[in-house]
Amino acid sequence: MNAELTIIKAGWSVVQDLGRTGLSQYGIVRGGAADQYSARAANALVGNAAMQPLIECTVQGLAFVADVPLLMAVTGAPCDVRISDAIQPAWCPLVAPAGSLVELRDIRHGLRAYVALNGLIDVASVLGSVAPDAGLGIGHALIDGECLGLTSRFGNFSHPATGIPLFLPRVTVPSFGSPWTIDVVDGPDMDDFGESGALLFREDYVVNPNSDTVGLRLTGTAPIRELNDEIVSRGVAIGSIEVPPSGELLVLQRGRMLTAGYPLIAVASTSGQSWLGQVIPGDTLRFRRGTLNDARDAARRQRTDLDKTAQAVATALQSCGLTGVITSM
Amino acid sequence: MTEVMDEMPVPGGFLRIRACGEAATLVEVLTDDLEMSWREVHGIAVIGDAPGFFGAVATYTSVLIEYDPVIHDFSEVVGMIRSRVAAGRSYEPKPGRRVIVPVVYGGKWGPDLEAVADELELSPDELVRRHHERPLLIRAVVSPAGSPMSEGPDLPAPVQRQNSPRPSVLAGSVALAGRQAITYATSSPGGWRLIGRTPVQLINPYHSPPVIYRPGDLVQYLPIAADRWDEFLNVPVELRD
Numbered sequence: 001m002n003a004e005l006t007i008i009k010a011g012w013s014v015v016q017d018l019g020r021t022g023l024s025q026y027g028i029v030r031g032g033a034a035d036q037y038s039a040r041a042a043n044a045l046v047g048n049a050a051m052q053p054l055i056e057c058t059v060q061g062l063a064f065v066a067d068v069p070l071l072m073a074v075t076g077a078p079c080d081v082r083i084s085d086a087i088q089p090a091w092c093p094l095v096a097p098a099g100s101l102v103e104l105r106d107i108r109h110g111l112r113a114y115v116a117l118n119g120l121i122d123v124a125s126v127l128g129s130v131a132p133d134a135g136l137g138i139g140h141a142l143i144d145g146e147c148l149g150l151t152s153r154f155g156n157f158s159h160p161a162t163g164i165p166l167f168l169p170r171v172t173v174p175s176f177g178s179p180w181t182i183d184v185v186d187g188p189d190m191d192d193f194g195e196s197g198a199l200l201f202r203e204d205y206v207v208n209p210n211s212d213t214v215g216l217r218l219t220g221t222a223p224i225r226e227l228n229d230e231i232v233s234r235g236v237a238i239g240s241i242e243v244p245p246s247g248e249l250l251v252l253q254r255g256r257m258l259t260a261g262y263p264l265i266a267v268a269s270t271s272g273q274s275w276l277g278q279v280i281p282g283d284t285l286r287f288r289r290g291t292l293n294d295a296r297d298a299a300r301r302q303r304t305d306l307d308k309t310a311q312a313v314a315t316a317l318q319s320c321g322l323t324g325v326i327t328s329m
Numbered sequence: 330m331t332e333v334m335d336e337m338p339v340p341g342g343f344l345r346i347r348a349c350g351e352a353a354t355l356v357e358v359l360t361d362d363l364e365m366s367w368r369e370v371h372g373i374a375v376i377g378d379a380p381g382f383f384g385a386v387a388t389y390t391s392v393l394i395e396y397d398p399v400i401h402d403f404s405e406v407v408g409m410i411r412s413r414v415a416a417g418r419s420y421e422p423k424p425g426r427r428v429i430v431p432v433v434y435g436g437k438w439g440p441d442l443e444a445v446a447d448e449l450e451l452s453p454d455e456l457v458r459r460h461h462e463r464p465l466l467i468r469a470v471v472s473p474a475g476s477p478m479s480e481g482p483d484l485p486a487p488v489q490r491q492n493s494p495r496p497s498v499l500a501g502s503v504a505l506a507g508r509q510a511i512t513y514a515t516s517s518p519g520g521w522r523l524i525g526r527t528p529v530q531l532i533n534p535y536h537s538p539p540v541i542y543r544p545g546d547l548v549q550y551l552p553i554a555a556d557r558w559d560e561f562l563n564v565p566v567e568l569r570d
Contacts, residue, residue: 021383021384022377022378022382022383022384023384023539024377024383024384024385024386024395025374025377025384025385025387025470025543026470026474026475026532026538026539026540027470027471027472027473027474027475027476027514027540028474028475028534028539029472029474030383126534126535127534127539133474133534135473135474135515135516135517136474136515136532136534137515137534138534184350185333185348185350185351186333187349187350188347188348188349188355232388232389232390232391233388233389234355234357234386234388234391234393235355235385235386235387235388235391235392235393236349236386236393237349237350237352237353237393237395238352238353238395239350239352240349240350257471257472257473257517258386258393258471258472259386259388259469259471259472264349267349267350267353268350269350269351270350270351270352270398291332292332292333292348292350292351292403293332293402295350295351295398296351296398296402296403299351299352299398299399300398300399303399
């Protein structure tokens with residue numbers, strides 16, 4: 001079934017997904033949702049596959065109307081969700097009747113909210129993804145008044161069972177807001193910092209305004225490197241925490257340049273990276289040291305949890321006679 | 330092997346393998362044989378194409394491999410790297426491939442040409458001549474997307490970087506830093522010294538593959554007069570083999 005969404009108020013919203021992979025051999029970055037956890041959760045809550053396009057709203061809200069009933073979910077930082085003026089919960093599947101006004105307002109304690117809609121948003125993917133990439137000149141930013149196409153497998157979500165919160169699938173809702181605790185693992189150059197390396201886990205760091213999707217700049221007492229040798233340019237992971245000579249810390253985000261030559265003191269864990277995609281300039285960060293295996297196990301638990309959420313949603317939709325749901329991968 | 334590091338001997342030195350968080354592993358080849366190191370890391374990079382992996386960033390003597398931590402972990406990746414190295418499967422580029430990059434040198438296209446020539450105690454014409462007289466070997470295709478980083482031309486000294494990076498370098502800018510050369514395939518911030526600019530298109534995200542040159546290919550820079558800019562504007566870069 002083909003549907004049309006009319007965007008009444010676009011805010012700073014883009015069509016987004018988890019990013020493009022397998023392209024770093026060409027120097028192409030992954031990009032994708034800054035808060036990968038919330039993006040995955042949103043798709044899981046509406047019975048979409050994890051990699052399907054959704055809408056990423058930054059700072060500002062969003063308002064739209066669809067010409068058919070929608071199965072949708074809003075995740076990310078806390079915000080007010082209204083359907084035809086009635087307040088609705090976030091982090092939960094919702095049905096918006098045909099023609100109703102859907103509004104997202106007042107995103108707070110974090111930078112971004114995510115809106116997933118059951119079905120496939122009609123935006124061309126480039127190199128396997130719809131994620132915007134400013135350098136390549138690709139991506140779809142929403143504009144006021146535009147009509148966005150949506151193809152859904154289902155004819156109608158106006159089923160008696162979906163009109164009431166018959167099921168609230170269990171999903172772990174993170175706690176958003178400053179001060180943020182970011183789990184990290186020691187980086188390859190941690191030993192170069194000697195005793196001062198431990199400062200990273202004792203000090204508060206404040207997010208500078210000149211932070212973006214390439215990297216966050218942090219003010220605070222930076223650890224001091226004892227060695228003086230130059231580090232040759234090498235590949236750097238998303239979430240890398242670098243200590244350049246200037247004394248500011250740099251935390252690399254999903255749009256980062258793929259190589260760098262600054263000392264790498266720590267790397268944010270996968271879940272930490274999602275929170276780093278939510279921090280607002282002025283927010284305080286505290287880094288919590290953990291082992292590599294702890295970080296790996298936490299990533300696996302988090303994904304297993306989301307898979308269970310996706311499974312629960314699929315089961316519930318099937319029991320309402322809405323079959324053919326794709327579960328997250 | 331520790332939880333976060335492993336080392337393995339290779340001819341003339343050793344390989345150091347370190348975890349960079351639970352979703353990436355960094356391999357560095359530490360030997361005097363730079364050519365061998367380069368072939369080794371670009372050979373190891375292929376692991377980045379396997380299922381559950383997100384790709385690899387290979388430079389001169391290092392490679393970073395990224396993966397889904399739900400599917401792979403450090404000790405497993407170490408095993409894959411060791412197998413690959415032990416099997417002697419290093420990178421063997423196909424020889425004789427060269428990309429032709431027409432360049433308008435100096436002026437507004439290469440605002441740092443005169444200053445760099447001055448620092449090297451060469452005339453601007455001599456610097457230009459040395460830049461294009463021999464094809465240069467591409468060692469890596471890096472950020473910004475699609476940019477060929479190569480061995481630099483034969484110059485009396487390394488080229489100093491900008492004191493502070495330019496917030497935006499125009500796509501197509503031809504640049505030098507240290508002993509290396511690069512062409513910025515897309516616009517990005519940059520700290521290299523700009524000596525010219527090319528009108529041709531180096532990367533096309535709507536094409537498969539988006540970039541036609543690879544490490545081991547040669548870049549042949551070709552001086553053109555400014556009035557030929559439009560003739561080459563956005564024409565896909567030519568590869569000859």
